[in-house]
Amino acid sequence: MFRGIASRALGLFALFTVVCGLGYTLVVTGIAQIAFPHQANGSLIKVDGRTVASELIGQNFEDDGHMWGRIQNVSIVEGEDGELMAYGAPSNLSPASEEYRRLVDARVEKIRAANPDADTDVVPVDLVTCSGSGLDPEISPDAAEYQVPRLAKATGKSEDEVRGIIAQCSKGRFLGVFGEPTVNVVKVNLMLDGEL
Numbered sequence: 798m799f800r801g802i803a804s805r806a807l808g809l810f811a812l813f814t815v816v817c818g819l820g821y822t823l824v825v826t827g828i829a830q831i832a833f834p835h836q837a838n839g840s841l842i843k844v845d846g847r848t849v850a851s852e853l854i855g856q857n858f859e860d861d862g863h864m865w866g867r868i869q870n871v872s873i874v875e876g877e878d879g880e881l882m883a884y885g886a887p888s889n890l891s892p893a894s895e896e897y898r899r900l901v902d903a904r905v906e907k908i909r910a911a912n913p914d915a916d917t918d919v920v921p922v923d924l925v926t927c928s929g930s931g932l933d934p935e936i937s938p939d940a941a942e943y944q945v946p947r948l949a950k951a952t953g954k955s956e957d958e959v960r961g962i963i964a965q966c967s968k969g970r971f972l973g974v975f976g977e978p979t980v981n982v983v984k985v986n987l988m989l990d991g992e993l
């Protein structure tokens with residue numbers, strides 16, 4: 798009797814492993830590849846057939862001719878084989894710690910020094926803090942607008958041209974209700990460079 802129960806249990810285990818582990822995965826992957834191929838493959842940005850970035854992973858930019866995003870705790874670099882790799886780890890500093898306060902104060906001064914022509918002295922919070930993952934590719938429209946004078950001066954474009962690029966790389970709230978409007982920094986920088 799025990800042998801019969803054990804063999805049925807093993808049979809059910811094998812069946813559900815195939816159905817749930819293999820069948821379900823193949824069906825969902827197939828649907829994703831058909832309905833959302835760009836997103837299913839990592840939302841990669843390709844320029845001239847070469848993968849240069851992902852819309853979902855932020856990168857560090859700190860020169861005057863590029864928009865700066867959120868502080869990145871993970872760096873993305875291109876390996877020798879041309880593949881993109883990530884290294885580093887998010888910080889675990891408490892927002893209540895003195896070390897965190899010093900770090901944010903230093904970032905505020907750095908942002909102000911890089912953007913002396915900004916219309917306001919208030920630095921948007923997302924330019925001086927990390928996201929939970931340390932990989933956020935997007936900033937708020939206020940953080941993007943804060944950088945417009947510097948970008949216009951450094952790239953030779955007018956402020957209206959820079960704002961036009963920002964508008965093309967912006968998205969609103971999901972379904973008009975959920976989340977906040979955002980600007981994709983990587984896309985803005987590729988457009989500023991004339992690569993997109």
